[in-house]
Amino acid sequence: MQKPEAADEADEAGASPRPLRADARRNRDKLTAAAAKAFARSGVDASLEAIAREAGVGTGTLYRHFPTREALIEAVYRREVEGLVAAADDLLRQETPDAALAEWMQRYVDYIATKRGMRDSLKLLLESNSPLFAETHGLVPRTFRRLMEQAVQSGTIRPDADSADVLHALSSIYSATDGPDWHERSRRLVALIMDGLRYGAPRPSQRR
Structure with missing residues (x-):
């Protein structure tokens, strides 16, 4: 018979089909959030021990959730994609369509x-x-297209804008030269793209 503590670890690691306990889910979420920051800052060679410390958990907890670095990378990538998709609905509820589009970008x-x-x-x-x-596959482009369509329908961005073209321009940031000011330069580029989308809109932008 499996020991109770072993069963708990199996649940945390996702080996059991049962959903993760609330505390295990919180630990997993904290680890993926800390890893996303570390990977953006230092790449995937970032210290796993440092990631665990930033998440406020022990390395044993990290390895129970993510037995390999690759498993952690997959979880972070999935988290980032799902977060972008979920953000669209939240932003549309809180902002005007063009402001929601700008923040999502x-x-x-x-x-x-x-x-x-x-x-x-x-x-x-x-x-x-x-x-x-x-x-x-396709989750991010479909989400971006929906945000663009909402902004076009509201009259706050130009109607001839194509979401695939704009996303291609945004994605070019991926191949930009690394440097200490990369993030700030990227944000300036996003602001320029958004200004271009607002230019010629049927109705004045209702920026917040």
Whole structure:
């Protein structure tokens, strides 16, 4: 018979089909949030021990949730994609459509920063036929297109704007030269793109 404490660890690691306990879920969320910051800052070679410390948990907890660095990378990438998708509905409830679009684009920059830090490992995951990419494919472009459509319908961005073109321009940030001012330069680029989208809009922008 499995010992109770062993069963608890199996639950935390996700080996059991039962949902994670609330405390285990909180630990997992804190670890992925800390790892996203560390990967954006230092790449995927960031210290796992430092990530655990930043999350306020022990390394044993980290390894129970993520037995390998690759498992942590997959979880961070999935978290970033799901966070972007969820943010769209929240922003549309709180802001005017053009303001929601502008804020989402700024968050996309943060997503790109994390993705840049993981790019070599993501390439390896892609080559290994990880199901991660099939499960997340198209989520970000579809979300961005919906935000663009809402802003066009509100008359606060130009109607001839194409979401695929704008997302391509945003994605070019991914290949920009690294440097200490990369993040700030990227945000300025987003602001310039947003100004271009607002230019020629049928109705004046209702910026908040």
